[in-house]
Amino acid sequence: EAGVVQSPRYKIIEKKQPVAFWCNPISGHNTLYWYRQNLGQGPELLIRYENEEAVDDSQLPKDRFSAERLKGVDSTLKIQPAELGDSAVYLCASSGNSDGNYGYTFGSGTRLTVV
Amino acid sequence: AQTVTQSQPEMSVQEAETVTLSCTYDTSESDYYLFWYKQPPSRQMILVIRQEAYKQQNATENRFSVNFQKAAKSFSLKISDSQLGDAAMYFCAYRDSDKLIFGTGTRLQVFP
Numbered sequence: 001e002a003g004v005v006q007s008p009r010y011k012i013i014e015k016k017q018p019v020a021f022w023c024n025p026i027s028g029h030n031t032l033y034w035y036r037q038n039l040g041q042g043p044e045l046l047i048r049y050e051n052e053e054a055v056d057d058s059q060l061p062k063d064r065f066s067a068e069r070l071k072g073v074d075s076t077l078k079i080q081p082a083e084l085g086d087s088a089v090y091l092c093a094s095s096g097n098s099d100g101n102y103g104y105t106f107g108s109g110t111r112l113t114v115v
Numbered sequence: 116a117q118t119v120t121q122s123q124p125e126m127s128v129q130e131a132e133t134v135t136l137s138c139t140y141d142t143s144e145s146d147y148y149l150f151w152y153k154q155p156p157s158r159q160m161i162l163v164i165r166q167e168a169y170k171q172q173n174a175t176e177n178r179f180s181v182n183f184q185k186a187a188k189s190f191s192l193k194i195s196d197s198q199l200g201d202a203a204m205y206f207c208a209y210r211d212s213d214k215l216i217f218g219t220g221t222r223l224q225v226f227p
Contacts, residue, residue, distance in 0.1 A: 033214070042119075042206050042217025043160070056214065089158055103150050104215065106160035 002026075004107035006092050012113045018080035021110045025073070025094030032069055033104060034077050035091040043091055049075065082114045117142045117211045121218035128197045129226050135182075136192045136221045138207030144168075148210040151181070151192045154220070155203040163205070166190065199225050 005024040013019050025032050030051050035043035046065070048056040051072035060067065064083070069075040079086055089111050093104040118141045128134035140149070151163040166174045166183050174181050178198075182191045194201055202225045208215040 031213070040219070042208070042219055043215070044217070045214045048214060091158075091160065093160070103152075103162040103165055105162075106152075109158040111158070 004092055004094055004105050006090075006107035006110055008110055009108065010111050010113075012115060013082055015084055015114050016081040018078065019082050019112060020076055020078045021090050021092075021112075023075045023077070023092030023107060025075070025092070026096075026105055029094035029096045029105070030072065031095045031104075032075050033093040033095075034067060034075070035093065037089040037091055037109070039088070046077070046090075079112075082112075084114050087112055087114045117144075117209050117216050119207055119209050119216050119218040121207055121221050123221045124219075125222045125224070127224040127226060128194070130197055130199060132197055133193060133195045134197055134223065136194075136205050136207075136223070138190045138192070138218055140188050140190065140207070140209050142188070142209065142211075144211075149181075149183070149190045150208040150210070150215065151179070151190075152206045152208060152217075153201075153203045154206060160206070164192065194223075197225050199227065201225050 007022050032049040034046040037043040047060045047067050049069045052069050067077045089109040091109040093106045095104045120139045147168045149166045152160045153163050154160050164174050164176045164179050173183050178195045180193045204220045206220045207218040
């Protein structure tokens with residue numbers, strides 16, 4: 001099993017440019033999460049999907065962030081335009097039905113640097 | 116709102132020794148789940164151990180065990196026989212309505 005796959009591993013962009021991150025969850029996992037981890041902090045939830053529906057996006061800065069999960073499988077997180085404060089690691093995680101109580105499976109994240 | 120606090124930004128331990136990482140949390144719920152995750156430089160969050168709040172028995176996974184004190188809202192991680200590969204960031208997490216709330220982490224260094 002490949003686990004949760006994220007790309008790219010690293011991304012450096014200039015401020016005001018757009019950027020997108022991609023996540024492929026574990027096959028069969030219906031719940032997908034995007035977390036942001038600032039330097040020296042723990043991850044914080046941005047958005048949670050149940051299949052293709054975003055069921056918790058209360059922490060997603062909707063003026064510049066957007067996300068989608070086509071067909072309830074892969075997901076893309078986009079920032080447009082990026083700001084210096086968006087520099088962070090963006091982690092994707094997934095879980096199956098009722099698996100959340102057993103913890104989630106995380107990907108290796110994308111480290112974004114905005115210059 | 117639920118919060119998770121890790122008061123030790125850094126800890127160190129000698130190889131083969133035992134170390135305990137501290138975590139406290141705040142919640143008004145009676146049934147919940149707690150986790151310890153390890154984050155090596157590869158950045159992937161790896162589940163170390165989980166605890167169900169309604170179970171009084173402390174969870175154990177090989178060299179890793181927890182001391183769960185529900186009344187005190189404390190959830191510490193004990194690593195026995197520490198190995199060089201245990202060096203990483205360790206995060207305590209509380210599961211709230213299908214999302215994890217993480218502490219700020221403890222960096223563990225292991226010296227040979």
